[in-house]
Amino acid sequence: MVDIEATGSSSRRHRIVELAVVLLDRERRPHGEFSTLVDPGSPVGPTHIHGIEQHHLIRAPRFAQIAPRLLGLLxxxxxxxxxxxxxxxxxxxxxxxxGVELPQVPELCTMRLAQEHLPSSPYGLSLRACAAAAGLPSWAAHTALGDARASGQLLARCSPEDDGRLAEAQAVRWPRLPRTPGDDAVWIGRSGRAGDRAPGDTSASQAAEGNDPASRMVAIVRNGGA
Incomplete structure (x- = not known):
């Protein structure tokens, strides 16, 4: 699962200001998650939507600093x-x-899955509306990690059987970015701590209720695994 918050709606003119990844196993169960604020090198944009203010980004990495590790996750x-x-x-x-071309990979859109598998909602197809239609608990919307978790739960409710997408994804050739010392920047979650959580971490599970990622590191992520 991937979710981003951005400084605006145009991918060409605006930048990512927060990013989260939730890793799911074949049974759609989470087995690792992490998130970070991202310094866009510009104003943060619609704070009234994503809740991020400029001073929150003092310790945040730039996208170039997280790019190699993120490739390993995806x-x-x-x-x-x-x-x-x-x-x-x-x-x-x-x-x-x-300078990296992101390869074409198989995709699944939970918005379209919800449209196909859930009762229609009078409130549209937003993540909040689809989650409500699926009977999911509420969360702090427009936080990248909270939205990624909610999308993962929505996928588990609406997910089709494996149709070969995973095998196709594993066959895609991905570029590799060389790591430099600057690429080891800590991913900073909204709590101001390292935005990674190991599966089975009780303290992190409790913090999840407030979208406050714990500081435990996921070993396979640190080493570029996925």
Whole structure:
């Protein structure tokens, strides 16, 4: 699962200001998650929507500093999100700025899945409306990690059987970015701590209720695995 918050609605003119990834296993169960604020090098944009203010980004990495590690997370996986085409467009634009072409990978859009598998909602197809139609608990919307978690739960409710997307994703050839010392910047969640959580971490699970990622590191993520 991938979710981003951005400084605006245009992937060409605006930048990512927060990013989250929730790793799911074949049974759609989360087995690792992490998130970070991202310094866009510009004003943060609609604070009234995403709640991020300029001073929150003092310790945040730039996208170029998280790009190699993020590639390791996405490699070999189906790209899933709510209105996933928008998330992919922003990711592709950010990678283009560091000279990398994001490969075409299989995608699943939870917005379209909800439209196909859930009762229609009078409130539209927003993540909040689709989650309500699926009977999911409420969360702090427009936080990248909270939205990614909610999208993962929505996928579990609406997910089709494996149709070969995963095998196709694992066959995609991904570029590799060389790491430099600056690429080891800590991913800073909204709590101001490292935005990674290991599966089974009780303190992190409790913090999840407030979208406050814990500081435990996910070993396979640190080493570029996915």
């Amino acid at each position: 490699r070999g996986r189906v790209l899933v999100g709510h209105n996933v085409g928008c998330d992919r467009a922003f990711l592709a634009a950010e990678y283009a700025r560091v």
